[in-house]
Amino acid sequence: MHPEKLSGYREEDYLMLSGIQHFSFCRRQWALIHIEQQWDENLRTVEGNLFHKKAHDGYSSEKRKDIIVSRGMPVFSRELGVSGICDIVEFRRNDAEGIALYGREGKYLVYPVEYKKGQPKEDETDILQMAAQAMCLEEMLACRIEKGYLFYGEIRRRIEVPLEEGIRQQVRDAFEEMHRHYERKYTPKARRTKACNACSLKNICLPQIAKKQSARQYISRCIGEEEAD
Numbered sequence: 001m002h003p004e005k006l007s008g009y010r011e012e013d014y015l016m017l018s019g020i021q022h023f024s025f026c027r028r029q030w031a032l033i034h035i036e037q038q039w040d041e042n043l044r045t046v047e048g049n050l051f052h053k054k055a056h057d058g059y060s061s062e063k064r065k066d067i068i069v070s071r072g073m074p075v076f077s078r079e080l081g082v083s084g085i086c087d088i089v090e091f092r093r094n095d096a097e098g099i100a101l102y103g104r105e106g107k108y109l110v111y112p113v114e115y116k117k118g119q120p121k122e123d124e125t126d127i128l129q130m131a132a133q134a135m136c137l138e139e140m141l142a143c144r145i146e147k148g149y150l151f152y153g154e155i156r157r158r159i160e161v162p163l164e165e166g167i168r169q170q171v172r173d174a175f176e177e178m179h180r181h182y183e184r185k186y187t188p189k190a191r192r193t194k195a196c197n198a199c200s201l202k203n204i205c206l207p208q209i210a211k212k213q214s215a216r217q218y219i220s221r222c223i224g225e226e227e228a229d
């Protein structure tokens with residue numbers, strides 16, 4: 001077990017929550033963005049950012065009948081060692097099973113809603129991000145969240161996602177591994193997969209070149225050739 005897990009991570013060691021979608025898509029992509037701070041603002045990421053801007057442009061909240069809608073809510077978890085922003089958090093009034101909110105009458109159940117530009121994906125990257133938000137909210141509000149939602153811009157529909165133990169464990173494991181890599185400043189080597197075609201960093205990553213030889217291999221080969229002369 002990671003020693004930080006006993007008392008929780010320090011705030012200065014928090015990672016960006018949204019990094020879990022990069023990490024689960026490709027560990028190298030996450031390291032290039034979050035450790036080496038490299039990114040390529042291609043069309044896909046620019047469109048995604050604009051769409052996100054609509055969902056949260058600073059923090060705000062509004063009440064519609066029995067639902068309070070919070071946009072751009074900052075969240076964190078000491079246990080996971082992460083912080084981030086929730087696109088939308090819905091607080092639905094439920095006096096029997098909900099939690100009390102400061103300054104609000106009644107009790108509420110809590111549901112994160114994550115906005116995505118495209119359509120539902122085959123992988124679990126979006127689910128993991130939303131589950132991580134839910135786990136932060138649970139820790140901050142001392143509550144249990146049974147489900148959350150993913151809203152996809154292309155189909156203009158939200159999908160309900162149950163937050164089962166399996167997905168929660170994947171979130172814990174991913175952040176634990178991310179913290180280990182981050183401490184060591186470790187960037188995994190490029191490995192060409194199907195994911196590379198849709199990767200916003202493929203021009204920077206250049207897996208086809210990295211695959212052939214690393215800089216270290218090149219230098220030691222040159223030194224070896226000189227010694228042999």
Ligand code: SF4
Nearest residue numbers: 026029196199202205
């Ligand atoms: S190009 Fe492929 S290996 Fe490189 S960061 Fe993207 S997905 Fe990962």
